[in-house]
Each structure stands twice: as structure tokens, then as C-alpha cells.
Amino acid sequence: MPNESDMTMGAATAPEAARRIFRSGVVRPTCGVSRGYAQANMIMLPREYAYDFLLFAQRNPKPCPILEVLDEGSPFPSIARGCDIRTDIPLYRVWENGEAVDTVDDVTDLWSSHDDLVTFLIGCSFTFEFPLMDAGIPMRHIAAGRNVPMYDTSIPCVSAGRFSATMVVSMRGIQPDRVADAVRISGYYPRVHGTPVQIGHPESIGIADMEHPDYGDPPILERNDVPVFWACGVTPQAAVMSSKPAFAITHAPGHMLITDVPDSDYMV
Amino acid sequence: MPNESDMTMGAATAPEAARRIFRSGVVRPTCGVSRGYAQANMIMLPREYAYDFLLFAQRNPKPCPILEVLDEGSPFPSIARGCDIRTDIPLYRVWENGEAVDTVDDVTDLWSSHDDLVTFLIGCSFTFEFPLMDAGIPMRHIAAGRNVPMYDTSIPCVSAGRFSATMVVSMRGIQPDRVADAVRISGYYPRVHGTPVQIGHPESIGIADMEHPDYGDPPILERNDVPVFWACGVTPQAAVMSSKPAFAITHAPGHMLITDVPDSDYMV
Structure with missing residues (x-):
């Protein structure tokens, strides 16, 4: 149930205030929150998987552009004071082991039993949604207060050690x-996925049913809208599912x- | 002593032909060779150092932009057929242990005694020298048939695990x-060091004596030339010197x- 902080949260909320609200237990997608500040995908893995994952990200910069890697056992990112x-x-x-076993709003307890976690922060396409809107291109899911739709695809990622995956994409009409x-x-924002990976032909990347996304909310497509697909930072979760590391924590899509x-710091 | 292949080697030599000539034992700097094709710095490290080094590169993309990381024990890059x-x-x-103990033109033998080496290929500023020359900006070291001058600086890199360093830079007048x-x-080429890190004030980055570079050949500065400094892929060698891994192989500067x-593949 949204509380007052949640109700008033939006584009004008400062990043530190938004994080404080989420820390207090509020749960909602972050699309449309804190205009002008980059958002990040997250995956935590035990140290023994860190090299393979960092290499996977290096080899797949479109879905997995690394913004920061925290030191082993440190929960304090430098990109968020x-x-x-x-x-x-x-x-x-x-x-x-590749299965989602729980969904929680705090993972402090889990860090007590896993003291060698390495946290990876990965660019997110929410970062370029405000620049798109500023250019007069509506973001239909934000206008409707929904999460963006995301889909598994048939696009293969380059494997690295124990990690392989097919790419996950987000879609905007x-x-x-x-x-x-x-x-x-x-395209000005390569650190947050950059240009689309497909335009207008979902079936060509293995998406059979656009109405039922694999993650997020159903799409809103207005008359004549072209579905445009961007590489998505949920791809590491697809890698977890297919590669089955013993343990991992990610953000929820x-x-x-x-x-x-x-945002401008990630602009070229 | 240069042989015939060496004498005729230059901007028009195809990459595969250039590599074949170097394989035959010819030794010379690669500035000015194979116009239009990217060049790469190289470091090989035992697997136990690979995560720390990849993280060091991720945290220092200006001196260490990764172009490719080869699988453990594989000597075959995909970016060079x-x-x-x-x-x-x-x-x-x-x-x-951080000391340069040998300089050789073939390391095949060393791979027999080190079977877990991981090879990192890192962008090189030679890649944007042709676009600079095409724009009418002379590269004085190429015109003179010399190696570019490179300097240790006081610019700190971000540490990662066992690796720390101060940045090495190349200089062009x-x-x-x-x-x-x-x-x-x-700046169009961020994968090969991108924009300069310093313009016109060598002393501000700890370079006391421009006439005596730490690597490469002495500089050629014509009247009124401004010394311009770019981050350099020799920085991993500075990291090897300060961090002293048990074993490493690099290219010679x-x-x-x-x-x-x-080159255009690395252009934004």
C-alpha cells in the first residue's frame, strides 16, 4: 500500500531522498523518478563468480554497460552518496542455483551469511527516457504510471566462463x-544501452507475443506506434537463470x- | 637490421601482412603502420590476477579501454584473424615480480611454462593518429620515423585489488x-583513449623533463607547438611495476x- 512518501515521489524527487524513501520500505518501479539522474541495474555475486561475470559484461557492453563494481564485501557505491x-x-x-527463491525489499540479513559478495551496477535505459521526453517523444508507460515491458529474446550474448545468456530487451512504442x-x-548514451537493438520487428528477435512481456507491465502501443527495442540490464538475470550460480541477488526488474x-555525465 | 619487408612496411601494409612480417622476427614500433586499422596494447597475466586487472581496467577506462579479453590459455584474438x-x-x-627481466620477439616458449595466461588487449592512441593527419594535423614522430614519447605522471589511477598505478601518457606537439x-x-575515439588528459602544462602532471621520456623516443616539438598529453596503454606496465605480480608479459612500448x-568501428 503506497504511503505518503510514495504518493509524492516523482520526477522532482532528489536521488538521495528517493533512496531514503525506498530504504524505508516503499516498493514501486523507478521509471519517472528523479529526473536528470542515472538509474542502475544491480547484481551481487559471490567472489568466485566475479571474474566470469565482469568478463561477460565486458563482452556484452550493449546489455551490460558497467557503471561501477564495488569492492568485495562493500555495500557502499561511490555513484550514490x-x-x-x-x-x-x-x-x-x-x-x-538459477532459481528466483525470494523477493524482498532489504537484503542486509543475506549479507551476514554471504560475506564475499561483489556488487555490479549496470546502466539502465530509464536514464535516457527524460531526454526522449524532453525532445517531445512520449514515454507511454511513464504517462500511465506503469513499469516498462521487457522481453526475453533469441539474441545470443557472448559467453564468458560460466556465464551465457540470450539478451533481454525493453520496449517503447x-x-x-x-x-x-x-x-x-x-545513441548519445552508450553507457546506458545506447541505440536500439531492433526496430519494428519483434518476431525477428524471438518475441512471439508482445502483449505478455516476460518482465514489467504489458505494453501501451498507440495507433501506428512502432515497437522499438533496447538492450536491457535485466540480461544478467537471464544469465543467472541459464548459468545457475549457487547464489545471487539482483534488483527486481x-x-x-x-x-x-x-544523465549528462553518461552522454558522449 | 631491417630486412626488405621492414623497409617497405608502412601505412599501406594490410594488417594481416604486417602481423606476418612481425611474426617473422622484424622489430620496429608500429606508429604509422596499416593506416585505418586499430592498434592495441597488450598484457598477459596468470589467471589469479585476471579479476583484479580487469577491474583495474574497468575503473580506469581512459588509460585502459579494453578491446578484448581472451579466454584463459587462448592465444587467438578475435579482433585479428x-x-x-x-x-x-x-x-x-x-x-x-614487477621487474622487466627480458625483451623478446616471441613468447611461445613462456606459454609452455605458464598455461593459465589471460591476455588483455587495450586501445592505443596510434588509432587516432591517421584521422588527425587526415585533418591536416601533422604527427611529428611519424614524419621523423620515431616512436611516440611517453611519460610517467603523477595522475593517480583508481586502485583495484592488487593493482594500483599512476597514469602513463603519450605526448604529441x-x-x-x-x-x-x-x-x-x-574525442570521437573513446575506446582508444579519447580526449587528452592534459594540454600545455607538463609540470602540472609531474613531468619535469620533457626531453627525456620514460618510454619511446625523445619528442619533436616545432616552434610554438603545444605539448598535448593523452592517456596511454603503457599504464598497465606501470601497474605491473608498482603492484609486482609474480609474472606478466606485455608489449614493448x-x-x-x-x-x-x-578505426571507424571505434568511432562514436
Whole structure:
């Protein structure tokens, strides 16, 4: 049940305030929150998996652009002042042997029993949604107060050690006369997925049923909207499912870390 | 002593031909060779150091932009067809406990006694020298047939596990009215060090004596030339010196891997 902090949270909420609200237990997707500040996907893995995962990210920069890797056992990111990564994401998923075994809003307890976790923060396409909106390209899921739809695809990632996956993508419906602008503007932000990976042909990347996304909320497509697909930072969760590390914690799709980094810092 | 292949080697030599010539034992810096193709710095480390080094590179993308990480024990890069990384670089340095103990033109034998080496290929500023020359900005070391001058600096890198270093830079003298163009053009190539880290004030980054570079050949500065400094892929060698891994192999400064990747692939 949303509380007052939740009701008033939105584009104008400062990143530190947003993190404090999520720390207090509020759960909601972060689309549309804290205009102008980059958001991040998150995965925590035991140290023994860290090299393979970092290499996986290096080999797949489109879905997994690394923003920061925390030192082993440290929960304090430098890209978010005063943040404790164990509490400040609205919702976490806990994984054992590739299965999602729990969904929680705080993972402090789990760090007591896993003292060698390495936390990876990965760019998120929510970062370029405000620049798209500023250019007059509506984000239909934000206008409707929904999470973005995300889909598993048939696009193979490059494997690294024990990690392999097919890419996860997010989808936004864009009017035909603005697709080129959406490509151009998102292309300025390669650290947060950059240009789309597919435009207009979901079936060509293995998406059979757009109405039923694998993560997030169902899509909103207005008349003539072209479905445009961007590489998505949920891809590490697909890698966890297919590669089955003994233990992992991720954010829940759409429930991101809000950082202190201005979007413009990730613009080229 | 240069042989015939060496004498005829230059901007027009295809990457595969250049690698074949270096494999045959020819030793020379690669500045000015194979116009239009990216060059790469190289470091090989035992598997136990691979995570710390990959993290060091991730945290220091300006001096250490990773182009490719080879699988453990594999000498075959995907960015250079038919290449064997143990033979196709003109000159290698061998390191033990942070000391350069040998300089050789082939490291195949060393791979027999070290079967878990991980090879990292890192972007090189030679890649943007042709675009600078195409824009009418002379590269004085290439015109003179010399290696570029490189310097240790006081600029700290971000540490990662066992690796720390201060940054190494390369220097090019640029006429005052072309400095902004050199910044703009190199800025299109973030994967090969991108924009300069310092312009015109060597003492501000701890370079006391420009005439005596720490690596490469002495500088050529013409009247009014502004010294412009770019982050350099020799920085991993500074990290080896300060962090003293038990074993490492690197390229010798200025003696790079010539890849099959067109410069334009690394342009944003």
C-alpha cells in the first residue's frame, strides 16, 4: 500500500531522498523518478563468480554497460552518496542455483551469511527516457504510471566462463516520424544501452507475443506506434537463470538504484 | 637490421601482412603502420590476477579501454584473424615480480611454462593518429620515423585489488590553432583513449623533463607547438611495476598489435 512518501515521489524527487524513501520500505518501479539522474541495474555475486561475470559484461557492453563494481564485501557505491546497496533499491530478487527463491525489499540479513559478495551496477535505459521526453517523444508507460515491458529474446550474448545468456530487451512504442530521433538521442548514451537493438520487428528477435512481456507491465502501443527495442540490464538475470550460480541477488526488474550521477555525465 | 619487408612496411601494409612480417622476427614500433586499422596494447597475466586487472581496467577506462579479453590459455584474438598473440607483436617485455627481466620477439616458449595466461588487449592512441593527419594535423614522430614519447605522471589511477598505478601518457606537439581540433577528433575515439588528459602544462602532471621520456623516443616539438598529453596503454606496465605480480608479459612500448578492426568501428 503506497504511503505518503510514495504518493509524492516523482520526477522532482532528489536521488538521495528517493533512496531514503525506498530504504524505508516503499516498493514501486523507478521509471519517472528523479529526473536528470542515472538509474542502475544491480547484481551481487559471490567472489568466485566475479571474474566470469565482469568478463561477460565486458563482452556484452550493449546489455551490460558497467557503471561501477564495488569492492568485495562493500555495500557502499561511490555513484550514490550515503547509499547502502543492501537497502536502497526498492525491491530485490534472491537467486539460488538459477532459481528466483525470494523477493524482498532489504537484503542486509543475506549479507551476514554471504560475506564475499561483489556488487555490479549496470546502466539502465530509464536514464535516457527524460531526454526522449524532453525532445517531445512520449514515454507511454511513464504517462500511465506503469513499469516498462521487457522481453526475453533469441539474441545470443557472448559467453564468458560460466556465464551465457540470450539478451533481454525493453520496449517503447514510438510514432514513425520520431523513431530516427529516438535512435539518435539514445545513441548519445552508450553507457546506458545506447541505440536500439531492433526496430519494428519483434518476431525477428524471438518475441512471439508482445502483449505478455516476460518482465514489467504489458505494453501501451498507440495507433501506428512502432515497437522499438533496447538492450536491457535485466540480461544478467537471464544469465543467472541459464548459468545457475549457487547464489545471487539482483534488483527486481524496473526497480532500480537511483544514482547521484547526472544523465549528462553518461552522454558522449 | 631491417630486412626488405621492414623497409617497405608502412601505412599501406594490410594488417594481416604486417602481423606476418612481425611474426617473422622484424622489430620496429608500429606508429604509422596499416593506416585505418586499430592498434592495441597488450598484457598477459596468470589467471589469479585476471579479476583484479580487469577491474583495474574497468575503473580506469581512459588509460585502459579494453578491446578484448581472451579466454584463459587462448592465444587467438578475435579482433585479428589468424593471429597468434605469442608471435605477432613486434616486441614483448617479460616481467617477474614487477621487474622487466627480458625483451623478446616471441613468447611461445613462456606459454609452455605458464598455461593459465589471460591476455588483455587495450586501445592505443596510434588509432587516432591517421584521422588527425587526415585533418591536416601533422604527427611529428611519424614524419621523423620515431616512436611516440611517453611519460610517467603523477595522475593517480583508481586502485583495484592488487593493482594500483599512476597514469602513463603519450605526448604529441600540436600547433596552437589546431589543439581544439585535436581534442575534438580524438574525442570521437573513446575506446582508444579519447580526449587528452592534459594540454600545455607538463609540470602540472609531474613531468619535469620533457626531453627525456620514460618510454619511446625523445619528442619533436616545432616552434610554438603545444605539448598535448593523452592517456596511454603503457599504464598497465606501470601497474605491473608498482603492484609486482609474480609474472606478466606485455608489449614493448610503441610495439603494438595491429588488429583487423577499422578505426571507424571505434568511432562514436
